[in-house]
Amino acid sequence: MxxxxxxxxxxxxxxxxxxxxxxxxxxxxxxxxxxxxxxxxxxxxxxxxxxxxxxxxxxxxxxxxxxxxxxxxxxxxxxxxxxxxxxxxxxxxxxxxxxxxxxxxxxxxxxxxxxxxxxxxxxxxxxxxxxxxxxxxxxxxxxxxxxxxxxxxxxxxxxAGITTWSPLRKWKVGPGQRVGIVGLGGLGHMGVKFARALGAEVVLFTTSASKVEDGLRLGAHEVVLSKDPEAMAKESGRFDFILDAVSAKHDINEYLELLKRDGVLVQVGAPEEPLPVSVFSLIMKRRTFAGSLIGxxxxxxxxxxxxxxxxxxxxxxxxxxxxxxxxxxxxxxxxxxxxxxxxxxxxxxxx
Structure with a gap:
């Protein structure tokens, strides 16, 4: 032994x-x-x-x-x-x-x-x-x-790397796509790096103004403060894919509304409480809400x-x-x- x-x-x-x-x-x-x-x-x-x-x-x-x-x-x-x-x-x-x-x-x-x-x-x-x-x-x-x-x-x-890489590859994220990353923590910062390296247009969503500069440094083309209703409204229906890396309670429907028709939101963060989903957020644009586990x-x-x-x-x-x-x-x-x-x-x- x-x-x-x-x-x-x-x-x-x-x-x-x-x-x-x-x-x-x-x-x-x-x-x-x-x-x-x-x-x-x-x-x-x-x-x-x-x-x-x-x-x-x-x-x-x-x-x-x-x-x-x-x-x-x-x-x-x-x-x-x-x-x-x-x-x-x-x-x-x-x-x-x-x-x-x-x-x-x-x-x-x-x-x-x-x-x-x-x-x-x-x-x-x-x-x-x-x-x-x-x-x-x-x-x-x-x-x-x-x-x-x-x-x-x-x-x-x-x-942290494979948890974000796996869904990005599964849903074939790449050039010509507008991709959102929700949350800039251990998972989110890797999501930003990978999505940028894969050739996507990357937008980081964060609740913290102090993370704007770092989000841009890590590779995001744009950073949106998710607490700003006007900023969120401007992003409605613009995303092909969103990776949600937030493990705290939050309104998932706000992000589903940002997807285009046939857009996909994948949850990799694991909130302790269930996230209520409005069915109309999905069916009106044939959107997909999915999950992914490591790789x-x-x-x-x-x-x-x-x-x-x-x-x-x-x-x-x-x-x-x-x-x-x-x-x-x-x-x-x-x-x-x-x-x-x-x-x-x-x-x-x-x-």
Whole structure:
């Protein structure tokens, strides 16, 4: 077994603290990765504090993992020691259902195995995530990361990046389209970057005047303050596609009204309360209101390759491992531009 040190929550009201635990030995199809950086996702906070009521303790969060290959199994040919690789939100799936066979493992009909707080399909217990020194993952769920990019800023691409990339690709966003991005946070800032790089005309919608300048810097052609009724009215019926990355309660119908006939609004933000939808917002213009969940392994690799070609990374703020609780509190206040990343050299040598 592989001895590891990680940061874990041991109860919903307990701060994360060092823990010693063991990973499985490297099997024929496995890759062992020495973790260099791990992004901090809002879902880490939800799981650590059992806000979704499904956390199994101890819980080692983290599913935006990058590092170097330290060891490969006897059947692994795609990776070698020293390769720069990543692991996202999944480490396994049934691999047999229609979704898995189509490369959409995130929609596995049995349920994908989460990188942490997931039940291992081989009966090896509950998975532990990237707030740790190393991880062992089946090669089918390991991704090749671009060596040309800042490795720390690559980490959030494994969740925030693919969550926004997948719907943009599914609905074929590109040149000649007017695309709206709602919200400028960890997800939204990646949506702006990707939509611009794909050749669309990009409009950012935000409630905060303080984000106008940053929205333009990140690639938006225009920024609209969504609290301004006149500004919103001017955008009515002008959009081919809108990506909504807001997780707070808001009026979705305001954005549906901005779509052209046959326009599509995709929700990737996850508000805690249901969003009431006016049916007439949909039927009068044959509009579509859809949702999207992360992305499959193949499209995650496609996204990473695209980022390497276009020099795209996440805007990040680096933290030490022992600063994670403070980072969580700042996340609750939306006080981060735009993703925290943990430097794993700050991980203690022992628990």
């Amino acid at each position: 592989l001895s590891c040190v990680g940061y874990a929550a041991t109860a919903a009201n307990a701060p994360l603290a060092p823990i010693a635990f063991e990973r499985r030995d490297v099997g024929p199809d496995d890759v062992r990765i020495d973790i260099a950086y791990c992004g901090v996702c809002h879902s880490d906070l939800h799981q650590a504090r059992n806000e979704w009521k499904n956390t199994i303790y101890p819980c080692v969060p983290g599913h935006e993992i990058v590092g170097r290959v330290a060891e490969v199994g006897s059947s692994v040919a795609r990776f070698k020691k020293g390769d720069f690789v990543g692991v996202g939100c999944m480490v396994d799936s049934c691999r047999e259902c229609t979704s898995c066979k189509e490369g959409l493992e995130q929609y596995c009909e049995v349920g994908f195995v989460g990188t942490y707080n997931g039940e291992d399909r081989q009966g090896r217990g509950i998975t532990f995530g990237g707030y740790s020194s190393a991880v062992v993952v089946d090669q089918a769920f390991v991704l090749r990361a671009p060596d040309s990019l800042d490795p720390a800023a690559v980490a959030p691409l494994l969740c 499959g392994i193949a499209e995650t690799q496609e996204m990473l390759d695209f980022c390497g070609e276009h020099g795209i990374t996440s805007d990040i703020e680096m933290i030490r491992m022992d600063e994670i609780e403070a980072a969580y509190e700042r996340m609750l206040k939306s006080d981060v531009k735009y993703r925290f990343v943990i430097d794993m050299t700050s991980m203690p040598a022992s628990a």
